[in-house]
Amino acid sequence: MLEGLKEIVWKANLDLVRFGLVTLTFGNASGRDRKSGLVAIKPSGVSYEKMEPSDIVLLDLSGKTVEGELRPSSDAPTHLELYRAFPEIGGIAHTHSECAAMFAQAGREIPCLGTTHADIFHGPVPVTRRLRRAEVLKEYEKNTGKVIAERFGKLNPREIPGVLVAGHGPFTWGETVAEAVENSLLLEKIARMALGTLLLQPSRGVFPAYLLEKHFRRKHGPDAYYGQKKGIKK
Amino acid sequence: MLEGLKEIVWKANLDLVRFGLVTLTFGNASGRDRKSGLVAIKPSGVSYEKMEPSDIVLLDLSGKTVEGELRPSSDAPTHLELYRAFPEIGGIAHTHSECAAMFAQAGREIPCLGTTHADIFHGPVPVTRRLRRAEVLKEYEKNTGKVIAERFGKLNPREIPGVLVAGHGPFTWGETVAEAVENSLLLEKIARMALGTLLLQPSRGVFPAYLLEKHFRRKHGPDAYYGQKKGIKK
Amino acid sequence: MLEGLKEIVWKANLDLVRFGLVTLTFGNASGRDRKSGLVAIKPSGVSYEKMEPSDIVLLDLSGKTVEGELRPSSDAPTHLELYRAFPEIGGIAHTHSECAAMFAQAGREIPCLGTTHADIFHGPVPVTRRLRRAEVLKEYEKNTGKVIAERFGKLNPREIPGVLVAGHGPFTWGETVAEAVENSLLLEKIARMALGTLLLQPSRGVFPAYLLEKHFRRKHGPDAYYGQKKGIKK
Amino acid sequence: MLEGLKEIVWKANLDLVRFGLVTLTFGNASGRDRKSGLVAIKPSGVSYEKMEPSDIVLLDLSGKTVEGELRPSSDAPTHLELYRAFPEIGGIAHTHSECAAMFAQAGREIPCLGTTHADIFHGPVPVTRRLRRAEVLKEYEKNTGKVIAERFGKLNPREIPGVLVAGHGPFTWGETVAEAVENSLLLEKIARMALGTLLLQPSRGVFPAYLLEKHFRRKHGPDAYYGQKKGIKK
Numbered sequence: 001m002l003e004g005l006k007e008i009v010w011k012a013n014l015d016l017v018r019f020g021l022v023t024l025t026f027g028n029a030s031g032r033d034r035k036s037g038l039v040a041i042k043p044s045g046v047s048y049e050k051m052e053p054s055d056i057v058l059l060d061l062s063g064k065t066v067e068g069e070l071r072p073s074s075d076a077p078t079h080l081e082l083y084r085a086f087p088e089i090g091g092i093a094h095t096h097s098e099c100a101a102m103f104a105q106a107g108r109e110i111p112c113l114g115t116t117h118a119d120i121f122h123g124p125v126p127v128t129r130r131l132r133r134a135e136v137l138k139e140y141e142k143n144t145g146k147v148i149a150e151r152f153g154k155l156n157p158r159e160i161p162g163v164l165v166a167g168h169g170p171f172t173w174g175e176t177v178a179e180a181v182e183n184s185l186l187l188e189k190i191a192r193m194a195l196g197t198l199l200l201q202p203s204r205g206v207f208p209a210y211l212l213e214k215h216f217r218r219k220h221g222p223d224a225y226y227g228q229k230k231g232i233k234k
Numbered sequence: 235m236l237e238g239l240k241e242i243v244w245k246a247n248l249d250l251v252r253f254g255l256v257t258l259t260f261g262n263a264s265g266r267d268r269k270s271g272l273v274a275i276k277p278s279g280v281s282y283e284k285m286e287p288s289d290i291v292l293l294d295l296s297g298k299t300v301e302g303e304l305r306p307s308s309d310a311p312t313h314l315e316l317y318r319a320f321p322e323i324g325g326i327a328h329t330h331s332e333c334a335a336m337f338a339q340a341g342r343e344i345p346c347l348g349t350t351h352a353d354i355f356h357g358p359v360p361v362t363r364r365l366r367r368a369e370v371l372k373e374y375e376k377n378t379g380k381v382i383a384e385r386f387g388k389l390n391p392r393e394i395p396g397v398l399v400a401g402h403g404p405f406t407w408g409e410t411v412a413e414a415v416e417n418s419l420l421l422e423k424i425a426r427m428a429l430g431t432l433l434l435q436p437s438r439g440v441f442p443a444y445l446l447e448k449h450f451r452r453k454h455g456p457d458a459y460y461g462q463k464k465g466i467k468k
Numbered sequence: 469m470l471e472g473l474k475e476i477v478w479k480a481n482l483d484l485v486r487f488g489l490v491t492l493t494f495g496n497a498s499g500r501d502r503k504s505g506l507v508a509i510k511p512s513g514v515s516y517e518k519m520e521p522s523d524i525v526l527l528d529l530s531g532k533t534v535e536g537e538l539r540p541s542s543d544a545p546t547h548l549e550l551y552r553a554f555p556e557i558g559g560i561a562h563t564h565s566e567c568a569a570m571f572a573q574a575g576r577e578i579p580c581l582g583t584t585h586a587d588i589f590h591g592p593v594p595v596t597r598r599l600r601r602a603e604v605l606k607e608y609e610k611n612t613g614k615v616i617a618e619r620f621g622k623l624n625p626r627e628i629p630g631v632l633v634a635g636h637g638p639f640t641w642g643e644t645v646a647e648a649v650e651n652s653l654l655l656e657k658i659a660r661m662a663l664g665t666l667l668l669q670p671s672r673g674v675f676p677a678y679l680l681e682k683h684f685r686r687k688h689g690p691d692a693y694y695g696q697k698k699g700i701k702k
Numbered sequence: 703m704l705e706g707l708k709e710i711v712w713k714a715n716l717d718l719v720r721f722g723l724v725t726l727t728f729g730n731a732s733g734r735d736r737k738s739g740l741v742a743i744k745p746s747g748v749s750y751e752k753m754e755p756s757d758i759v760l761l762d763l764s765g766k767t768v769e770g771e772l773r774p775s776s777d778a779p780t781h782l783e784l785y786r787a788f789p790e791i792g793g794i795a796h797t798h799s800e801c802a803a804m805f806a807q808a809g810r811e812i813p814c815l816g817t818t819h820a821d822i823f824h825g826p827v828p829v830t831r832r833l834r835r836a837e838v839l840k841e842y843e844k845n846t847g848k849v850i851a852e853r854f855g856k857l858n859p860r861e862i863p864g865v866l867v868a869g870h871g872p873f874t875w876g877e878t879v880a881e882a883v884e885n886s887l888l889l890e891k892i893a894r895m896a897l898g899t900l901l902l903q904p905s906r907g908v909f910p911a912y913l914l915e916k917h918f919r920r921k922h923g924p925d926a927y928y929g930q931k932k933g934i935k936k
Contacts, residue, residue, distance in 0.1 A: 023423050024416060025461075026350065045461025074452065074460045096350045098423070102430035105348040107440035114573040115636045116494065116564045133444045140448055167441040168349045182492060189491050189566070195430055196570035196663055206575035206598055207635040214604045218542065226542045227493075227513025257891050258884060259929075260818065279929025308920065308928045330818045332891070336898035339816040341908035367912045374916055401909040402817045429898055582807040583870045584728065584798045650726060657725050657800070664804035664897055674809035675869040678835045682842055686776065694776045695727075695747025 001067050002040060005033050006056040009040040012177040016095060017048045019185045027095040028073040031177035032083055034090065037061055041079060043070035074141060081145020082173065086157040091177030093184045096169040099191035100184075103127070104164035110190060113197045113207055117190045118215035120183060122159035125190070126151050130166045144168070159220070162187050235301050236274060239267050240290040243274040246411040250329060251282045253419045261329040262307040265411035266317055268324065271295055275313060277304035308375060315379020316407065320391040325411030327418045330403040333425035334418075337361070338398035344424060347431045347441055351424045352449035354417060356393035359424070360385055364400045378402070393454070396421050469535050470508060473501050474524040477508040480645040484563055485516045487653045495563040496541040499645035500551055502558065505529055509547060511538035542609060549613020550641065554625040559645030561652045564637040567659035568652075571595070572632035578658060581665045581675055585658045586683035588651060590627035593658070594619050598634045612636070627688070630655050703769050704742060707735050708758040711742040714879040718797060719750045721887045729797040730775040733879035734785055736792065739763055743781060745772035776843065783847020784875065788859040793879030795886045798871040801893035802886075805829070806866035812892060815899045815909055819892045820917035822885060824861035827892070828853055832868045846870070861922070864889050 012029040016022040025048070030041035039059045046055060057068035063080055065072065073079075079092045103110050103125070110125040112118055117125075128147045135143040148163050148171065161183045162172035172183035219226045246263040250256040259282070264275035273293045280289060291302035297314055299306065307313070313326050337344050337359070344359040346352055351359075362381045369377040382397050382405065395417045396406035406417035453460045480497040484490040493516070498509035507527045514523060525536035531548055533540065541547070547560045571578050571593075578593040580586055585593075596615045603611040616631050616639065629651045630640035640651035687694045714731040718724040727750070732743035741761045748757060759770035765782055767774065775781075781794045805812050805827070812827040814820055819827075830849045837845040850865050850873060863885045864874035874885035921928045 023419065026353075043462070071462055096423075096427075098427050099430060101348060101350065101427050102434060105427060105431040105440065106434035106436035108434055108437070113635070114569060116569065119494075130440055130442065131445065133442070136444050136448045167347070167445060185491065189564075193564075193566050193569050193573060195434065196567060197573040199433065199667065200570060200574035200576055200663065202574035203576070206573065208598065208601070210601045210604050211599065211635060214608055228511070228539055257887065260821075277930070305930055330891075330895075332895050333898060335816060335818065335895050336902060339895060339899040339908065340902035340904040342902055342905070364908055364910065365913065367910070370912050370916045401815070401913060429902065433901065581869070582803060584803065587728075653725065657798075661798075661800055661803050661807060664801060665807040667901065668804060668808035668810055668897065670808035671810070674807065674832055676832065676835070678838050679833065679869060682838045696745070696773055 002033055002036070002038060002058060003053070005031055005040045006058070007053045009042070009056050009177055010051065010053040012091070012093070012181045013042045013051065014048060015178075015181050016093060016184065019181070021095040021097040021184055021188060022048070023096070027093070027097075028075055028079075029091065029093040029177050029181055030073075030076075030079045031091045032089075038066055039076075039080065039083060041076050042073045043068070044073050046070065075144075077139070077141040078145040078148075078171070081142055082148060082171070085145065085149035085152070086173065088158055088175075089173040089180075090175050091180035092171060092173045093177070093180040094169070094171050095184050095188075097184065097188040097191075099195055100125075100164060100170040100187050101168075102195060103191055104169050105167060107166045109164070110194050112212050113194055113202060115211070115215045116186070116193060118207075118212045119219055120161065120186050120190070122156070122212070122216045122220075125162060125164060125170075125187065126155065126160065127164040128166050159216070236267055236270070236272060236292060237287070239265050239274045240292070241287045243276070243290050243411055244285065244287040246325070246327070246415045247276045247285065248282060249412075249415050250327060250418065253415070255329040255331040255418055255422060256282070257330070261327070262309055262313075263325065263327040263411050263415055264307075264310075264313045265325045266323070272300055273310075273313065273317060275310050276307045277302070278307050280304065309378075311373070311375035312379040312382075312405070315376055316382060316405070319379065319383035319386070320407065322392055322409075323407040323414075324409050325414035326405060326407045327411070327414040328403070328405045329418050329422075331418065331422040331425075333429055334359075334398060334404040334421050335402075336429060337425055338403050339401060341400045343398070344428050346446050347428055347436060349445070349449045350420070350427060352441075352446045353453055354395065354420050354424070356390070356446070356450045356454075359396060359398060359404075359421065360389065360394065361398040362400050393450070470501055470504070470506060470526060471521070473499055473508045474526070475521045477510070477524050477645055478519065478521040480559070480561070480649045481510045481519065482516060483646075483649050484561060484652065487649070489563040489565040489652055489656060490516070491564070495561070495565075496543055496547075497559065497561040497645050497649055498541075498544075498547045499559045500557070506534055507544075507548060507551060509544050510541045511536070512540060512542050514538065543612075545607070545609040546613040546616075546639070549610055550616060550639070553613065553617035553620070554641065556626055556643075557641040557648075558643050559648035560639060560641045561645070561648040562637070562639050563652050563656075565652065565656040565659075567663055568632060568638040568655050569636075570663060571659055572637050573635060575634045577632070578662050580680050581662055581670060583679070583683045584654070584661060586675075586680045587687055588629065588654050588658070590624070590680070590684045590688075593630060593632060593638075593655065594623065594628065595632040596634050627684070704735055704738070704740060704760060705755070707733050707742045708760070709755045711744070711758050711879055712753065712755040714793070714795070714883045715744045715753065716750060717880075717883050718795060718886065721883070723797040723799040723886055723890060724750070725798070729795070730777055730781075731793065731795040731879050731883055732775075732778075732781045733793045734791070740768055741778075741782060741785060743778050744775045745770070746774060746776050748772065777846075779841070779843040780847040780850075780873070783844055784850060784873070787847065787851035787854070788875065790860055790877075791875040791882075792877050793882035794873060794875045795879070795882040796871070796873050797886050797890075799886065799890040799893075801897055802866060802872040802889050803870075804897060805893055806871050807869060809868045811866070812896050814914050815896055815904060817913070817917045818888070818895060820909075820914045821921055822863065822888050822892070824858075824914070824918045824922075827864060827866060827872075827889065828857065828862065829866040830868050861918070 028042040057072040262276040291306040525540040759774040
């Protein structure tokens, strides 16, 4: 059932390792089937080297396992909460990639300091509030998804395709799981560049709002002109 | 004798190199046979490329060579002291991995700043006091083990699976030598993330005690729910 | 048409990835044919893995596509502006390499702190002013080239083979596209070394002007004595 | 002539690249034949990929080419000066490795902050004074060797196997060229660890003089007990 999606999700999880974003089993990626609404996700604590496409677990949005013999990722309730909150997204990735995690651990958003950032995020990469004691004690992973959704409020998840969970690390998403993984890679790069930039104490006003707007719209939305036309080699 | 353990210890030493934790011969790993109490350890100053499983040296807990033609690692007395002090552990790894060594050299413990840390260490990564002159002049390596044991006092080595020796570098341990090596890898990652987080000047209270408790217990002890049930693919 | 140049430009673009200077499609390189004046450039948003020499687009200096079925790099107008402003150059590379981008994002030039820098750049690596709103809204990429040319004023592009665009990242150039790519690699190295040097708070006067002059002239101009004589193995 | 030495020097130069210490052609290594006193050194500006053992140039101590069709490294006069000043050494390596160069560019010695350092250097890694104008204008490379020798004064080059040239980068040496290359690798590691340690603001007295003495003597001199006995697998 949904063998194609399971293979894509399996490959996306391996890409997290290949891109250097995941150490041991610290990360996971999932994809959603638009028709059935089912979610395919990495099994919990299984080594990437041994994982096969058939190990990918299929869940419905309530968290019930529809197919698969292994336990789903312990972060599955976070993924499901995000799929419920953001109907427009089709894939999610979670890592503990080092520089993004530094900002998450510091409880600081990543300000937009340059065009690399503006190409992907239409504004700062937000950081959630920390979870309260009661939110941690019960349904911790689900509540992690809820504080992300709460943080977004009026933010558009299509234009801000990721978040830092305070004291934890990044979640990213996209139309597909492959896009979610790419966004994890770019978020890590943005974070590393921001760390160095902040150490250099940037002069004010180097990156004005109109440049953010320009760069984001070069790649996203109806006036995008980066890349090739649809159907052309990519 | 104990060929299986020797092969496991040999492989664990190679993993230290593969994970980028060891430069030249700066590191070593050992494993303990539960039945006989014997310890299998890397020979001293032998290049990783040329080392074979049969080069692994077998020692009894007093430090006497039971099997092997090469000298054991010069750090063997530290390993043996730790096996005596912590009967519950079955493997030890020692490296000069860069970021963990930075904290050790600075004489600073690594505070728990995020979930990656809390997944492995149930509290800060402790740092020993520096060794006194007399402790260095005589039985230096044995005394290194003693100051680690002294530092632990009421700490539980199963819940704090590693330490920073002031002015030196990290030692980690686990139920097996493979787990000890994994903990070396994760300690290095935790240290790198902590360094960056501290440079970003984290806001207070991002990582509360209840979140530390939650994350550690997700993976360790009777209520752990991370990963697969015993006997299932890992 | 110009198949040789297209192959060279294709290879130069792959080298940007091989040297670790480009993530996903964040970078591009071009070369100019001296006789015809045509410019060969990477297509926009095409993955490096799938790109073939025949995908390289040929443009005239006005930006008209002379050969090629794909859209040229969205940064092509910047390249063309630079070829117009600096008739002496034959190749250009653009990346978002991390440390060079940190300085660009901070709006700070890279001061000459050592001989590695002086071997390549005859003075600080300059940073442009930020683009004004109107320059961003209309002909943004062309204006990016114009602010680079404006910044150069009396600077000699043969002696300063690169620049940081404020809030964006580096452009480098050379007699050939291969030289432009090498300069991107060295600029990233210079930037990384400068970041660390500045964190160490260098003592004043470590690198005097006469040492800059000496090192640059060892490798460039009529009195150069580094390397082999022309026609000898290189 | 001296084909064996040429092959060893050729391999040592390739190791500099393999260890990540050299970018493009920024580095060189040489070895001295004890009997003849001749020095085998890398040719200038030749790419590491194309270099063959037969390209290695043989010089006498005055700098005259005894064998070889290519120009020797432009840094050859520095090497020769060091061989004259330090009769006990048999090999030299020079790189622009990043972290060692950061300290050189900052004009700061590397203090001994831990056992990794103490295993190799019996004290801080010294930094030279900067060269004066006249020393740069005439016989620059030879004078680079002279300021190193001047800096050593009472220091013992067997116990301090390397130096930072202010505003430039590191030179290391050893009994053989292979040892010189290993010392370049370890110096880079020591420098990277020192940079991070200094950012963490180390508490005073973490690394006392008696620990420096102990660690250095574990590996060097008549009382060394690290590694295997002579003639045993290494």
